[in-house]
Amino acid sequence: MGDVTQAAGSAARAAAERVARQSYGKLVAFLAARTRDIAGAEDALSEAFAAALAQWPGSGIPASPEGWLLTVARRRLTDLARHHKARDGAADHLSLMAQEAGSVGDGSDIPDDRLRLMFACAHPAIDRPVRGALILQTVLGLDAATIAASALVPPATMGQRLVRAKAKIRQAGIAFTMPDRVDMPARLDAVLEAVYAAFTQGWSDPTGMDQRRSGLAEEAIWLGRLVATLLPDEPEALGLLALMLHLEARRAARRDAGGGYVPLDRQDPALWDAAMIRQAEDILLGASHTGRIGRYQLEAAVQSAHAIRRFGHAPDWPMLEQLYDALLAITRSPVVGLNRAMVVARTRGPEAGLADLEPLHGDARLAGYQPYWAARAELLGRCARPDEARSAYDRAIALEDDAGVRAFLRSRRDGLDGGAA
Amino acid sequence: MKYMLIIYRDEAAFPDSRMAGDHSAAYIAYTEALKAAGVLAGGDRLQSSHTASTVRVEGGETQVLDGPYADTKEQFGGFYILDVPDLDAALKWAAKCPGAAQGAIEVRPMWVM
Numbered sequence: 169m170g171d172v173t174q175a176a177g178s179a180a181r182a183a184a185e186r187v188a189r190q191s192y193g194k195l196v197a198f199l200a201a202r203t204r205d206i207a208g209a210e211d212a213l214s215e216a217f218a219a220a221l222a223q224w225p226g227s228g229i230p231a232s233p234e235g236w237l238l239t240v241a242r243r244r245l246t247d248l249a250r251h252h253k254a255r256d257g258a259a260d261h262l263s264l265m266a267q268e269a270g271s272v273g274d275g276s277d278i279p280d281d282r283l284r285l286m287f288a289c290a291h292p293a294i295d296r297p298v299r300g301a302l303i304l305q306t307v308l309g310l311d312a313a314t315i316a317a318s319a320l321v322p323p324a325t326m327g328q329r330l331v332r333a334k335a336k337i338r339q340a341g342i343a344f345t346m347p348d349r350v351d352m353p354a355r356l357d358a359v360l361e362a363v364y365a366a367f368t369q370g371w372s373d374p375t376g377m378d379q380r381r382s383g384l385a386e387e388a389i390w391l392g393r394l395v396a397t398l399l400p401d402e403p404e405a406l407g408l409l410a411l412m413l414h415l416e417a418r419r420a421a422r423r424d425a426g427g428g429y430v431p432l433d434r435q436d437p438a439l440w441d442a443a444m445i446r447q448a449e450d451i452l453l454g455a456s457h458t459g460r461i462g463r464y465q466l467e468a469a470v471q472s473a474h475a476i477r478r479f480g481h482a483p484d485w486p487m488l489e490q491l492y493d494a495l496l497a498i499t500r501s502p503v504v505g506l507n508r509a510m511v512v513a514r515t516r517g518p519e520a521g522l523a524d525l526e527p528l529h530g531d532a533r534l535a536g537y538q539p540y541w542a543a544r545a546e547l548l549g550r551c552a553r554p555d556e557a558r559s560a561y562d563r564a565i566a567l568e569d570d571a572g573v574r575a576f577l578r579s580r581r582d583g584l585d586g587g588a589a
Numbered sequence: 590m591k592y593m594l595i596i597y598r599d600e601a602a603f604p605d606s607r608m609a610g611d612h613s614a615a616y617i618a619y620t621e622a623l624k625a626a627g628v629l630a631g632g633d634r635l636q637s638s639h640t641a642s643t644v645r646v647e648g649g650e651t652q653v654l655d656g657p658y659a660d661t662k663e664q665f666g667g668f669y670i671l672d673v674p675d676l677d678a679a680l681k682w683a684a685k686c687p688g689a690a691q692g693a694i695e696v697r698p699m700w701v702m
Contacts, residue, residue, distance in 0.1 A: 293676060340698050341590040343675035351677075 177225065184224035189390075191233040192217050193307035195241065197281035199268060201344045203261040204288070206306055206334045211248060212265060216240035217309055235275030242269040282307055283398045284344040286391075289333075290358040291342045298329045299362035300369075305330055307394075308387055315384075356399070360408045360464060363391045367412050385416055396451070406455035407465030413448035414471035417441040417478075429572040437477040445475045466495045470507075485515045502531045506540055510547075518550035538567040542577055554584045591630060591699040592671050592679040597663040598692030600637050615687035623669065628682065632669035663692045670699070 192213060199209035216237045230236040249262035272278050289302040301315045316326035336342070347355035370384030392409040399405045421439035424430055452468050473488050492508035495501075505528050513521025525544060534540040545560035561581035568574045616634075623629040641657040657664065669686070673679050676696070683694040 291676075293680075341592075341674075341676045341679075343677060345675070345677070347677075 180225040180228075181221075184229055185221060187229050187233050188217060188220040188224065188237075189308050191220075191237050192309040193282050193285070194278060194280055195234060195237055196306050196309075197285035197344070198278050199241070199265045201281045201284065202268070203264055204338045204342065204344065205261040205265070206285075206337060207331070208248070208261050208265060210306070212241045212245045212262070212269075213237065213309075215244055232274045232276050234278055235273070238269045238272065238275045238278075242266055245269060280398070281344060282394065284346060286359050286362075286395070287347060287355055288337055288342050288344050290355070290362045291337070292354075292358065293340060293342060294333050294336060295329075296361075297365075298333050299358065300365040301326060302330060302333050303359075303362050303391065304366055304384070304387060306334075307391060310387065356402060356404065359395060360404060363388055363395065364408055364412070364464075366391070367415075385412070385419075388412060389416060401458065403455035403458040403460050404462040404464050406451050407462060407468050410448040410452040410455065410468035411464050411471060413444050413451070414468060414475055417444035417448065417475070423572065427572060429570070429576040431576070432474060440475070440478045442478055445478055448472070448475070461494070463495065463498050466491055466498070470495070485511055489515055502528050502533050503537070503539075506534065506543055510543055513547055513550070518547045522547045522551055536567060538564050538573075541567065542580075545577075545580070549580075549584055557581075557584055590673065590675065590679075590701075592673065592676075593697050593699055594632075594669045594671065594679070594683050594686060595665060595695040595697065596667045596669075596686065596688040596692065597661070597695065598666050598688050599663050600666065602691070612687065619685065619687055620669075622685070623671065623682065628671045628673050628678075630670040630672040632667070634667040635665065637666070638664040666692075 195213055196206065196209045199212060200206045203209075219240055220233070220237060224230070245262050245266035249259050249266060252259040252262060285306055286303050289306060290299045294302065304310045304315050305312065312327040312330055313323040315330075316323040346352075367385050367388035370386070370388060389409070389412050392405075392412050396402075396405045396409045417440050418432075418435060420441070421435035421437070422430055448468065449472060452465065452472060455465050455468075470488060470491050473491065474483050477483065488511045489508065492504060492511055495504045496508060506525065509521045509524035509528070511521075512524050522544075525547065528534055528540070529544075541560050541564035545557045545564060548554075548557035548560055558581055561577055561584075565574050565577045565581070568577060620629070620632070638657040643654045643656065643658045645652050666688070669682075671679055671682055673682065676698070679696050683689060683696050686694050688694055
């Protein structure tokens with residue numbers, strides 16, 4: 169009985185949190201749209217949001233969550249405006265927000281400006297590394313400490329970056345508008361890049377031990393869904409969502425029972441989430457109907473080509489090579505070149521893969537990239553060049569922060585001994 | 590909102606004598622376009638940076654130094670003040686400024702009194 173009550177309690181908490189988050193982002197976007205004062209809107213909503221998280225699990229989610237939050241926020245705005253009055257121009261913003269908060273009745277018909285808010289957060293005038301964090305905070309209400317933990321920076325540093333970025337939006341006059349048609353591709357790409365950056369921070373925790381980091385991947389998927397829902401005709405928004413779902417579907421298989429790292433080709437596909445994979449496939453198919461291919465759709469297609477193992481099929485390696493060719497043409501990324509070389513090693517043998525890797529050797533962008541050295545070591549090992557393989561593994565191990573991955577790389581290196589001269 | 594477009598360009602690449610030619614024509618056309626759009630709120634071109642003097646008062650003493658405040662690869666050579674709705678509008682105008690193709694334009698919102 170105790171367990172049942174507890175489970176129901178945590179389900180109620182999760183539901184309350186979901187609704188509060190959804191309403192929170194809408195209200196920040198709504199309140200800040202005209203004044204561009206995100207910090208002011210967040211200030212006004214912070215108490216309301218905390219109150220909702222405390223009360224809703226017990227009292228139930230109100231019929232109009234937005235109306236509920238706005239009522240609490242309006243009182244706070246009136247207080248804040250009074251407090252600021254003599255000091256600065258912020259009082260005008262806050263009074264305007266208080267008026268707006270009072271103008272929407274039960275809150276059921278407030279406009280959804282979250283996409284405009286995201287475009288403002290990912291504006292080219294905002295420092296690129298902070299864009300994803302800014303979106304997580306303003307749209308989802310995540311605190312700086314949670315975001316900082318996944319970005320591996322001190323909370324105070326993250327807090328400062330976020331404050332500065334919000335001040336820039338307000339002071340530099342970055343508007344909450346939809347980009348025009350000419351600017352749309354580049355501006356959307358910036359939003360998608362920010363969302364994907366948040367996802368990879370959550371996903372690049374292969375041991376899955378850090379709850380806060382893995383939670384971030386789910387939040388990013390939520391954002392990806394939101395963007396795809398609000399821009400259903402943008403194939404790249406759908407492509408990114410499909411890509412994240414494909415990767416997330418493998419979460420349970422990415423570590424063994426002891427918490428050890430398991431690379432993709434050794435994962436047990438039975439542990440992959442089949443429902444999530446099917447969802448990713450449907451979304452990717454929808455994107456392909458627009459006939460406008462792009463980076464995220466291609467990356468999702470790469471993951472799709474691996475995902476068929478879940479349904480008992482072997483990956484189609486020649487097709488993977490083609491997908492990487494197309495990706496390379498779009499991105500010119502050395503990481504794509506690296507992945508392509510690994511596919512070539514499967515289709516035409518390790519010597520051919522190693523030969524394709526050769527032009528990348530000495531690329532400054534890869535010198536500090538662990539997967540490059542691990543891949544090189546792997547191919548050297550298969551080409552019976554154990555000494556070079558060993559030193560490449562050493563390099564990879566030295567570059568890896570995660571203990572689980574380091575242990576995996578060490579075991580691969582030590583496995584070379586048998587073949588050593 | 591008012592923004593200042595601060596024009597930086599390499600003076601060595603644009604000696605004063607050449608400024609009278611195509612370069613000036615491009616600026617005249619740009620300025621006319623700003624006027625026609627009703628966004629121009631001010632602006633001027635400066636003499637080259639070797640004409641600059643830099644003044645500071647330290648401990649009650651006035652010090653005057655020959656030359657510009659910052660010795661940079663590209664020099665501050667002129668400015669426009671625009672009155673436009675938001676940063677995107679200011680950035681679009683900055684991209685059209687002849688100086689954007691020859692140097693760089695810094696776009697700064699003006700302080701609201």
